Amino acid sequence: MPHILDPKLIDISVLRRFTSKIDICSDDECWLWKGGRDLQGYGVFYFMNRSVRSSRMAYLIKYGKIPLYNEIGQRIFVLHKCDNSSCVNPNHLYLGTNTDNMNDAYKRGQKRMTKEVIGKGIFSSAKFYAMDIRRIRKLKIIRSICPKRYKHSCEYVAKIFKTTSMTIWKIWNSNEYPCRDGYFV
Numbered sequence: 001m002p003h004i005l006d007p008k009l010i011d012i013s014v015l016r017r018f019t020s021k022i023d024i025c026s027d028d029e030c031w032l033w034k035g036g037r038d039l040q041g042y043g044v045f046y047f048m049n050r051s052v053r054s055s056r057m058a059y060l061i062k063y064g065k066i067p068l069y070n071e072i073g074q075r076i077f078v079l080h081k082c083d084n085s086s087c088v089n090p091n092h093l094y095l096g097t098n099t100d101n102m103n104d105a106y107k108r109g110q111k112r113m114t115k116e117v118i119g120k121g122i123f124s125s126a127k128f129y130a131m132d133i134r135r136i137r138k139l140k141i142i143r144s145i146c147p148k149r150y151k152h153s154c155e156y157v158a159k160i161f162k163t164t165s166m167t168i169w170k171i172w173n174s175n176e177y178p179c180r181d182g183y184f185v
């Protein structure tokens with residue numbers, strides 16, 4: 001059951017706490033969330049004793065309300081135009097269903113592919129598929145969420161994925177790594 005967020009409860013202290021976790025840039029740049037993130041990379045903010053996606057919170061602050069369902073009963077989500085799940089720039093957010101999200105992501109992916117495949121051989125020589133890169137990144141997130149339990153190093157992850165620790169380091173520290181699927185991930 002999705003929860004309803006009451007914008008009336010966003011007072012100045014909530015606003016201060018929220019904005020202290022954002023890198024506010026120009027209107028068309030991505031505003032990255034500096035606070036905690038979930039496993040999919042979405043920012044997480046605690047509000048009304050619940051964890052709320054920070055993009056959802058940003059949308060609510062800017063536009064005042066978020067409907068739960070559309071006219072045919074499909075759940076409404078706050079989605080990213082920019083494909084950057086940790087971005088909370090309200091100009092990059094829009095409301096849509098899960099299907100809208102998948103269609104839009106597909107279109108953006110196609111556009112990126114045609115733009116970037118041209119003239120670049122780096123994708124064909126790339127070692128990993130996007131899926132592997134996401135798995136490798138997830139290991140870093142898991143480690144940062146629970147450092148007491150998970151202490152795996154670049155070297156350790158490199159062994160699992162049969163690569164060098166430098167490659168793992170690069171994947172962990174970049175948002176744009178070429179993958180065999182033909183785009184940057």
Ligand SMILES: [Zn+2]
Pocket residue numbers: 029030031082084087088089092
């Ligand atoms: Zn953005």
